[in-house]
Amino acid sequence: MRVYDMIVSYRHRMADLLAGLTDEQVRQRTLCEAWTVHEVAAHLISFLRFGRTKLYLGLLTTAADLDRVNLRLTEREAARPTGEIVELLRRYADSRIAIPRAGYDPVLTDLVLHELDIRLPLGIPGAVPERQLRVAIHHLATKPALGFTMNSRLRDLRLVATDTGWSHGRGRLVRGDAETLLLGMGGRRSAFDRLDGDGVPLLAQRVASPPRPGAARRLGMVLDVLVHPAPAERRSRAAAG
Template sequence: MKVHDMLVEERRRMADLLDGLDPGQLATPSLSTGWTVHDVGAHLITYLRFGQLKIYYGIVTMAADFDRLNRELTARAARMPTSEIAARLRRWATSKTTIPRSGYDPVLADILLHDYDIRVPLGIGRDMPEDRLWVAFQHLAAKPSPGYAVGSRLAGLRLEAEDTGWVSGSGAVVRGDAESLVLAMSGRAVGLDALEGEGLPLLRERVAAPPPRGPLERLKTVVKVVVDPPPVERRSRDAIGGS
């Protein structure tokens, strides 16, 4: 399956999930600090229309502070009822908006991580398809887009997914199941308890206290994305081993 096809399916699946939650569940704090489950759903529609224009607006007006941009856009979208948010997810599920020069991988990774942000605190299980999890693993490990704020979190670490055989990086080992690794790589502490290895204390420390990133560092990250050669074309490839 192509990455964009997965993305379309995940948006529609998320719409169904949101429609099935009661008011108490929607008001539950998500894994995204400061956001409820309803807020996470609102975030997922913020870039479906005019997404790249909003990204450039954030670069220019907010010194590439994507956390601030996301929170402002999400606060506006969160004023809508959840039913309207779900309806927009379905209506614009085929949106082809991407992060500039990055393809669909970071967009798919984003919705997968926010799927965990909703389901984990609500105790809703799911067997995440391996090919989709692979996209998130590869993107976070190789060249995450600026909005993920991974920074140096994974530097000097070798990540080993014991259930899938995926490996990335070099240095002190952090091992465990792929799902827990992806959560920890993205800065979600909930994934750390299922991991082990001599590199785990360092990763735990970095997740708990990420280094501050000033305007200059954020802008440098954006410039690097723009200047570096674009990744392998991602618009028409299969998630694993295809092109």
Template sequence: MLVEERRRMADLLDGLDAGQLATPSLSAGWTVHDVGAHLTTYLRFGQLKIYWGIVSMAADFDRLNRELTAKAARLPTSELTARLRRWSTSRTTIPRSGYDPVLTDIVLHDYDIRVPLGIGRDVPEDRLWVAFQHLAAKPSPGYALGSRLAGLRLEAVDTGWVSGAGAVVRGDAESLVLAMSGRAVGLDALTGDGLPLLRERVTAPPPRGTVERLKAVVKVVVDPPPPNRRSRNASTNP
């Protein structure tokens, strides 16, 4: 799934004109071109960069991503897409987190590009399922979700996926995944008693200081890693 998504992303970016590439994405402060640059930053020596970010930046992954992306964004889009294809089989993962956060990242950034450009796509359900499960169960520190999903029951009406307990937030799987990842654009398609609370948390997420960031990293290290899940046995039934 990762290889397919990287190559599909390269094709998407190659088909955009200069105005589209300069369009602000859903990722605050990044253009569409910048998002493409970000997706290349961990394909080579990715774990070394992550460890360097933990040590040198006190696990401030937002800062790490900004710096790595700014450097990669100096390259023309044609070189970025060439790298996406050349290193599409990269096996870099977040330490002890497996491939789920990597696939989730590219699925979300696909939305970051397509939504503001008005480019539709039916995202394969197996990709959405991985993103839903990862965000609901144990998001990696880089997502900075913290406890924003606590006390909520998330229900995808089109797939039957359910996660959590508490006030209900329901809607289609795509909108849920967007909202769960902190993208406010997904909120308008959702309903339920828990929606006001989720909206409040997404639009004004709590700040994360150095101590909170380091605690999140320690939790990933000490908790058991997720099972090894491959596309051939991925299920759409969580």
């Protein structure tokens, strides 16, 4: 299955999840601490239409601060009722919008993380399909695309998924099941109590106090993405998954 096909399927999966929630559940906070369930849902549709235009305009008006771009677009889409957001998520599930030169892996990674952000605090049972989970965890561990503020978060850490056999890196150990490991890598602080190893405190510290690049550094990162060709493996994953 191509990564693009996984994305289309996952958007329908997320729409089904959101459609089954009560009004009270939609107002609950998620593991993505800045957002409620409704706001996470709004984020999922924020780039489905005119995504490249929104991204470029946002980067120009915020000095390449993608966090601010995401917050602005999410706030705008969050004015819609949840039912309308769900309908738009289904209608544009086949959108091919992706971060320039990054391929589809980061799009799938975003969907997987946000499903966990919603489902776990609400106590909704389920599991991320292993193939999709492997794409997401590998993406964050190797060359995360613009938009995932990883910086040097995983440097000198050995990451081990106890349930899938996946591992990456060298250094202090961070170990747990793959979903929890993905959440920790993705900066969800609630994951750290469910991970073990001598590298967990270091990862938690890096998540709590991430470096904040200045405008010049942010612009340089964006230009680097736009000017240099995507790595071959990223292009092939985007084409063939």
